[in-house]
Amino acid sequence: MGRQLIGYLTVVALLLALVAIPQSAVAAESGTIEGRLLNGTEAGKQLAKTNVGLYYARSQDDKPTQRFAKTDWEGRFHFTGLPTGSEYGFLVFVNYGGVEYTSQRIELTAEKPTQNVTVEVYEPTKDDSSLSIQSASVVMLEVNKETQSVLVLETFIFQNWSRKAFAPSLNLDGSQQTPPQQQMEQLLRFSIPANAVNLQKIGKLSVHQVIQNEKGFATDLPLLPGTSEVSFMYEIPYRDPNGEYAFEMTLPYPTEQFRLLYPKAGPARVASAALKPGGQVRQFPEFNVLAVDGLEARARVDIALSGLPVNEYVIRPDNKMLPVASAGLLALLCLLGLLLWRRHPARLTKADGTLEASALERDKLVGALAALDQRYEAGELDQQSYRRERDLRKQRLISVMAAAKDGQ
Numbered sequence: 001m002g003r004q005l006i007g008y009l010t011v012v013a014l015l016l017a018l019v020a021i022p023q024s025a026v027a028a029e030s031g032t033i034e035g036r037l038l039n040g041t042e043a044g045k046q047l048a049k050t051n052v053g054l055y056y057a058r059s060q061d062d063k064p065t066q067r068f069a070k071t072d073w074e075g076r077f078h079f080t081g082l083p084t085g086s087e088y089g090f091l092v093f094v095n096y097g098g099v100e101y102t103s104q105r106i107e108l109t110a111e112k113p114t115q116n117v118t119v120e121v122y123e124p125t126k127d128d129s130s131l132s133i134q135s136a137s138v139v140m141l142e143v144n145k146e147t148q149s150v151l152v153l154e155t156f157i158f159q160n161w162s163r164k165a166f167a168p169s170l171n172l173d174g175s176q177q178t179p180p181q182q183q184m185e186q187l188l189r190f191s192i193p194a195n196a197v198n199l200q201k202i203g204k205l206s207v208h209q210v211i212q213n214e215k216g217f218a219t220d221l222p223l224l225p226g227t228s229e230v231s232f233m234y235e236i237p238y239r240d241p242n243g244e245y246a247f248e249m250t251l252p253y254p255t256e257q258f259r260l261l262y263p264k265a266g267p268a269r270v271a272s273a274a275l276k277p278g279g280q281v282r283q284f285p286e287f288n289v290l291a292v293d294g295l296e297a298r299a300r301v302d303i304a305l306s307g308l309p310v311n312e313y314v315i316r317p318d319n320k321m322l323p324v325a326s327a328g329l330l331a332l333l334c335l336l337g338l339l340l341w342r343r344h345p346a347r348l349t350k351a352d353g354t355l356e357a358s359a360l361e362r363d364k365l366v367g368a369l370a371a372l373d374q375r376y377e378a379g380e381l382d383q384q385s386y387r388r389e390r391d392l393r394k395q396r397l398i399s400v401m402a403a404a405k406d407g408q
Helices: 002-016 201-207 322-347 355-379 384-404
Strands: 031-040 051-058 065-070 076-082 088-096 097-100 115-121 131-144 149-160 188-190 199-202 210-213 214-220 224-238 244-253 255-261 270-272 278-280 285-296 301-308
Touching: 002 224, 051 076, 051 188, 051 384, 065 076, 088 115, 088 384, 097 115, 131 244, 131 322, 188 224, 188 255, 201 224, 201 384, 255 301, 322 355, 355 384
Parallel strands: 031 115, 131 255
Antiparallel strands: 031 076, 051 065, 051 088, 088 097, 131 149, 149 224, 188 214, 199 224, 210 214, 244 301, 255 285, 270 301, 278 285
């Protein structure tokens, strides 16, 4: 159901993007990107004759362009003959030790056609002993009576204390669907309830492989030195006729702070022998907080939910209302998409009747991101191309929205 919902929302996003964008004049190809590749683990180590890639695209183009160069004996590289103009975005990328490193989005303009960029890479390791969790947050976003499920968001702030990149790898042969437990232990691991469904990867995690089992899931997401944020969502179905559900989480890494947040006004009551009241988060909606500090690796946290709303149709195996509910959701989303599409031109129109170029580009980028996700889910893009193109468009979208906000 979660994957279907994302598909429907993608259709809505695509409807928002069905507005033609006028093509500007072809940009002069006089831009240059130069820079240096540095080794952050072994200072002074020369990264000579290393392949460096350049990934770039116009905001409204569907297919980005790739170019490659080799570093010289001092680790320097350069790309010339590049198009200029704020509608073009560039990413420098390097694959080193099984990890891809990318620069921030680069723009070349007529006023500043040359940009210098430094890309720092690290030696890889599969040793996770230098990893810890600064903050682990488990947020109960919603309790759905109709489906009898709890929507949960988890966010982890990791700290890699070493000067090496933790670079797990997931290699399965054709006969394997899941790796042996020994290999699972070498991946980045997370604990979620055993019956959790509809796991949704967020951010950088979305372009990496995930293996889920009864203990949680593991991924080949690398962690660079310093802090990294990892987020994901899932649903917990519950079928107890008394509206109760209990589970246990195991934290694989030392954890400075663990917090459980649940809606103050929600129906669910939460109890835990391991957690103590930690105040409230005053936003809408307000959340109650249970917390604990200073957990050792493999510490366990018990959580018991009660007072969950019960829907007798969900509990009954002969429930005939589920197909009707799904059809109603689809109709509602289609209607929403139609209404947004009809309102779209008026929302983008100035007082003189012309269309805002920034708003047009913003909606085009939203549509492009949605289409990109569809292409990746359909297997039309490899993981690295998807990640680069997504970063390009996402960073451009952020800058366009920031510019529009400043202009208000």
